[in-house]
Amino acid sequence: MFPENLVLSDVCATGFSTAVAFTCLSFWGEVGKRGILDQTLIRKLVHINIGLVFMLCWPLFSPGLQGAVLASLVPGVNIIRMLLLGLGVYHDEGTIKSMSRHGDRRELLKGPLYYASSITLACVFYWRTSPIAIAVICNLCAGDGMADIVGRRLGTEKLPYNRSKSIAGSIAMATSGFTASVVYMRYFASFGYMEESWGMILRFLVVSIASAVVESLPISTDIDDNLTVSLTSVLLGTFIF
Structure with a gap:
């Protein structure tokens, strides 16, 4: 400023x-x-x-x-x-x-x-030069938030391994987390903080899908998904970014 x-x-x-x-x-x-x-x-x-x-x-x-x-x-x-x-x-x-x-x-x-x-x-x-920060916040905020909103309204088909979660909610989480990640990648790239690429977009997709899978597991009823989603994004992001 x-x-x-x-x-x-x-x-x-x-x-x-x-x-x-x-x-x-x-x-x-x-x-x-x-x-x-x-x-x-x-x-x-x-x-x-x-x-x-x-x-x-x-x-x-x-x-x-x-x-x-x-x-x-x-x-x-x-x-x-x-x-x-x-x-x-x-x-x-x-x-x-x-x-x-x-x-x-x-x-x-x-x-x-x-x-x-x-x-x-x-x-x-x-910080803002790391795609891991984007993945954590976007999957935690956009992904997890939309999973609940969509799941409550369209989640009639439940997951076979967790009847408290829905197919629609999990799809919404992966899609929303991934979309938000790509938007923020482009946002930060416009300031020169990182270089956008198809490879990074693919990695964001992998992290968002993995976060959605972890959030859908029965363990999410015992451990808060704000914690599991964040840890998944950090751990997987550390290996692939």
């Missing part, structure tokens, strides 16, 4: 990105509080929206560790927020409704906390 002073530039970028993130959260919180949309749908729209919008802000930061660390403070603040809300230190009905399955504040200490932690770690360790 201010090329002549990278510290000031990154501080301003952090402030702007934080304002954008909390505006999004506040918007969905108000929607949840007013009962405009179904609570489950709002929770998944938040799930899709926040991480992808945050990643749009990455070009505002400087390259290297300083930019990555300051950018990671944006979701990092949300980690603290989830802890305070989940532990009952303070109460925000709109946020709890928009980010929990059953309106229980303690739910924020699981899925939402894993979600914020995954995005924070992807940002600080991989």
Whole structure:
């Protein structure tokens, strides 16, 4: 934002990105509080929206560790927020409704906390020059979010090995995670952060399919899929990118 002073530039970028993130959260919180949309749908729209919008802000930061660390403070603040809300230190009905399955504040200490932690770690360790960061956030946000939305509406045909998951949901997850990954690859490539190629597109497809398969397994009922999807994207991405 201010090329002549990278510290000031990154501080301003952090402030702007934080304002954008909390505006999004506040918007969905108000929607949840007013009962405009179904609570489950709002929770998944938040799930899709926040991480992808945050990643749009990455070009505002400087390259290297300083930019990555300051950018990671944006979701990092949300980690603290989830802890305070989940532990009952303070109460925000709109946020709890928009980010929990059953309106229980303690739910924020699981899925939402894993979600914020995954995005924070992807940002600080991989940053915008790594396709792994794109794969983690896109499969976690777009992929997992759309799996639930589509599965609830079109998921009449269940998977034979997991009756709580549907074929439509798994297809939606792989398709959405892959599509978002390609879009962000092109977005970052337009800034010169990486070089887009058909080989990278194919690798994104492999990671998205693998993430969808892992999310569909019965183990997802015991281990939160915000955690399993992120780990799958990181581990497989480390080997193929």
